[in-house]
Amino acid sequence: MVDPGIEPKPCVIMAQWMHMTQMLQHLPYETVSSLYPPNSFPIEVRHYISEWIENQRWEDFSQEKVEQESQAQILLDQGISMLQSVAQQNANVVEKMKLVQMSRNMEMFHQQPVKFALMVRDILRQERALITGTTTAQYPAYQTNDVSKQDVDQLVLKVLEVQEIRKKMHQIQEELNWERQNFESAHTQGSFQQNGLDSANAEIKKLQTHIQQLEYNIQAMATKRSQLLKESMELLGICQTRFLNRLNEWRWEQRKAAIGFPFDDNLSPLQTWAEQLLGMNGNLRQELMLTGELTSELQEGLSKLVQVLIESSLIVDKQPPQVIKTQSKFSTTVRYLLGEKVAPGKPVLVKAQIINEMQARNLANVHGDNVGELINNSAVLEHNAATKSTCSNFRNMSIKKIKRADRKGSESVTEEKFALLFSSEINITGCETPYRIQVISQPVVVIVHGSQDNNAVATIIWDCAFSERDRIPFVVPDRVPWRMMYTTLNSKFTSEVGTQHNLDQYNQHFLAQKVFDKPDFNEDFSNMMVSWAQFNKEVLPGRPFTFWQWFEGVMELTKKHLKSYWSEGLIFGFIGKQHLHLILKDRPNGTFLLRFSDSEIGGITIAYVSATENGGQKIQNIQPFTKRDLEIRGLGDRIRDIDHITYLYPEFPKHDVFRKFYTAEPTLSTNAGYIPVSLQLKVGMDAQRPTSSTPSSFNMDTMPSPHSSFNVESMAPTPIVQGPETSQSSFSMQQFNSPFGSPEFPDEIIDGAPTASGMEPMLPDLNFFD
Numbered sequence: 138m139v140d141p142g143i144e145p146k147p148c149v150i151m152a153q154w155m156h157m158t159q160m161l162q163h164l165p166y167e168t169v170s171s172l173y174p175p176n177s178f179p180i181e182v183r184h185y186i187s188e189w190i191e192n193q194r195w196e197d198f199s200q201e202k203v204e205q206e207s208q209a210q211i212l213l214d215q216g217i218s219m220l221q222s223v224a225q226q227n228a229n230v231v232e233k234m235k236l237v238q239m240s241r242n243m244e245m246f247h248q249q250p251v252k253f254a255l256m257v258r259d260i261l262r263q264e265r266a267l268i269t270g271t272t273t274a275q276y277p278a279y280q281t282n283d284v285s286k287q288d289v290d291q292l293v294l295k296v297l298e299v300q301e302i303r304k305k306m307h308q309i310q311e312e313l314n315w316e317r318q319n320f321e322s323a324h325t326q327g328s329f330q331q332n333g334l335d336s337a338n339a340e341i342k343k344l345q346t347h348i349q350q351l352e353y354n355i356q357a358m359a360t361k362r363s364q365l366l367k368e369s370m371e372l373l374g375i376c377q378t379r380f381l382n383r384l385n386e387w388r389w390e391q392r393k394a395a396i397g398f399p400f401d402d403n404l405s406p407l408q409t410w411a412e413q414l415l416g417m418n419g420n421l422r423q424e425l426m427l428t429g430e431l432t433s434e435l436q437e438g439l440s441k442l443v444q445v446l447i448e449s450s451l452i453v454d455k456q457p458p459q460v461i462k463t464q465s466k467f468s469t470t471v472r473y474l475l476g477e478k479v480a481p482g483k484p485v486l487v488k489a490q491i492i493n494e495m496q497a498r499n500l501a502n503v504h505g506d507n508v509g510e511l512i513n514n515s516a517v518l519e520h521n522a523a524t525k526s527t528c529s530n531f532r533n534m535s536i537k538k539i540k541r542a543d544r545k546g547s548e549s550v551t552e553e554k555f556a557l558l559f560s561s562e563i564n565i566t567g568c569e570t571p572y573r574i575q576v577i578s579q580p581v582v583v584i585v586h587g588s589q590d591n592n593a594v595a596t597i598i599w600d601c602a603f604s605e606r607d608r609i610p611f612v613v614p615d616r617v618p619w620r621m622m623y624t625t626l627n628s629k630f631t632s633e634v635g636t637q638h639n640l641d642q643y644n645q646h647f648l649a650q651k652v653f654d655k656p657d658f659n660e661d662f663s664n665m666m667v668s669w670a671q672f673n674k675e676v677l678p679g680r681p682f683t684f685w686q687w688f689e690g691v692m693e694l695t696k697k698h699l700k701s702y703w704s705e706g707l708i709f710g711f712i713g714k715q716h717l718h719l720i721l722k723d724r725p726n727g728t729f730l731l732r733f734s735d736s737e738i739g740g741i742t743i744a745y746v747s748a749t750e751n752g753g754q755k756i757q758n759i760q761p762f763t764k765r766d767l768e769i770r771g772l773g774d775r776i777r778d779i780d781h782i783t784y785l786y787p788e789f790p791k792h793d794v795f796r797k798f799y800t801a802e803p804t805l806s807t808n809a810g811y812i813p814v815s816l817q818l819k820v821g822m823d824a825q826r827p828t829s830s831t832p833s834s835f836n837m838d839t840m841p842s843p844h845s846s847f848n849v850e851s852m853a854p855t856p857i858v859q860g861p862e863t864s865q866s867s868f869s870m871q872q873f874n875s876p877f878g879s880p881e882f883p884d885e886i887i888d889g890a891p892t893a894s895g896m897e898p899m900l901p902d903l904n905f906f907d
Contacts, residue, residue, distance in 0.1 A: 451474075478567075672684055728745065
């Protein structure tokens with residue numbers, strides 16, 4: 138047993154967990170969720186205390202052994218203690234909160250500690266089963282590369298064996314021809330000798346026996362050669378099928394990359410694979426010609442395989458943007474995996490055309506029927522010796538105009554999908570006939586105005602996230618389970634922001650409440666079906682925007698202004714006001730957290746606990762800061778400006794947490810006679826107080842909105858009151874006396890008029906002071 142006092146080492150990952158982390162990305166979401174139950178033994182627990190877990194003797198536990206309860210209780214207490222210790226050492230605030238909550242959830246096993254031990258035992262067993270390959274059939278992608286390499290190696294050996302047999306047969310045939318000639322000579326000479334010597338007869342008989350043995354050897358080798366040719370053909374077919382499957386897998390991963398999934402875009406292994414298959418096909422065709430076994434079955438089989446391989450090797454290496462604005466330049470690259478095998482001579486020209494959904498379903502009949510006009514739609518296939526790649530680079534392509542299909546019902550132009558079709562005619566060395574090759578890009582949405590971009594992106598995300606692998610272009614389901622939607626939102630958010638910090642279970646629950654309009658629903662949303670209409674056609678209740686428009690606004694704000702705050706776990710993020718009330722109600726005055734606004738697109742607000750006039754408490758929400766606000770003054774400086782928020786939830790002194798984000802205070806300087814100016818955030822009634830009454834100063838504050846608030850929950854003896862999200866905030870301009878005097882500014886230059894309640898205060902044009 139491990140001493141409970143030993144400090145855990147969360148960075149050490151033991152062998153079994155190391156294997157599992159490699160497999161997790163290939164396992165379906167449902168499998169991972171089932172393996173690590175989120176409410177009892179989430180995957181974070183498995184990760185952070187993996188060393189301790191794998192050092193315990195869980196296999197000793199059994200349902201029948203009641204006497205093991207005390208031993209199981211010790212392990213449970215150790216596990217909880219270690220998880221709490223890991224939480225205290227974690228600098229990420231959100232991760233720390235999650236780990237503390239997980240340790241509390243594990244306390245539910247105190248009544249049944251053996252149940253906890255059996256659960257961990259079974260989880261480790263399932264992991265070992267996955268690692269040892271007993272379920273390999275369910276997750277073939279995990280071992281595809283190794284299996285395929287073995288198949289190709291085996292194919293190479295078989296083809297080499299066929300070649301060796303042919304060479305050996307040729308040598309034996311030459312020897313047989315020689316021995317036959319010797320036999321005929323000896324037999325002829327013997328016919329003129331009436332009284333042939335016994336020795337001569339014995340020599341003839343020996344030659345005859347040797348000839349028979351050589352004939353037998355040739356026949357046996359011919360039989361073996363025919364068998365090897367058939368086996369090589371079958372193995373070539375298997376290898377090529379696996380290659381095509383891996384190629385489709387690569388395309389699938391490329392499609393998923395659009396929503397943030399990891400993707401290795403390196404095509405070199407696939408190119409090597411394709412070249413090996415073409416080489417093996419050529420060697421087998423050569424063997425058939427050299428041995429004279431040009432049977433129609435083998436010949437047709439090899440011809441069909443080489444045709445499929447040549448026609449499938451054109452790849453869209455760099456996809457065009459999936460939202461394309463007409464009259465705008467864009468680029469794309471197609472790559473031919475068999476480029477080094479292209480016959481020299483005439484240059485290969487690849488042409489592009491735009492096609493609609495119906496044309497994509499029938500590529501054989503597209504021909505020259507364009508639904509749009511593409512500019513710069515052709516490029517030569519060029520080989521790069523340095524990278525060993527053969528590509529056509531379309532660098533300045535543009536859609537001049539587009540012809541749209543008749544729309545159905547409420548379908549908008551941003552829901553119509555097109556694609557680019559690339560095609561050419563190519564000659565391969567060693568093949569007599571030219572081949573027609575073509576490939577289509579991922580779906581694209583064509584827009585004519587930037588205002589359509591947001592809705593077009595929503596169409597692409599739904600398509601990339603929820604389409605089937607071998608679908609009919611471009612069919613997608615109208616409804617998907619929430620668990621799939623959340624996985625997509627999380628992946629898109631983290632990749633777009635450029636962070637490793639995921640949305641947590643609290644964020645997930647609030648997002649589900651938002652999209653389903655169920656703010657009071659506290660059950661599991663995982664299997665509830667969310668529709669395309671709920672995602673981006675129907676506006677949210679009481680709002681002028683859709684769920685996706687709201688989510689995308691938050692994502693864009695975080696990407697441009699809040700990445701570091703989010704990555705360090707300083708932003709709680711998506712949280713409903715009910716949950717907000719529950720976690721802040723017992724906190725001292727001045728405790729605050731950062732959450733994304735649910736009433737504005739692209740806003741972040743500060744929710745904090747403050748005192749009421751009667752000695753109670755209330756929860757206030759400061760007017761959300763938008764992209765424009767944060768461009769003027771960063772979030773860290775805004776937090777510094779507000780004196781009555783002191784501790785970031787749960788209890789981190791704000792200056793300790795946010796000091797790194799503060800900008801330096803302006804210094805006094807003459808600056809050619811101008812008065813230096815600094816900005817400062819004022820909240821609520823503070824915004825009404827003038828910063829200076831001297832003639833050389835001016836106040837740019839706006840009038841705050843009334844401090845209206847409403848009772849959320851009565852809590853004796855100190856009730857907490859929840860304030861509206863639009864509590865007014867404003868900037869004041871702090872002035873410093875200049876030795877050159879203070880110029881007078883006309884009233885019309887500085888607009889100090891109060892703003893409407895709930896609206897963002899108007900700020901002056903600071904460029905005036907340049």
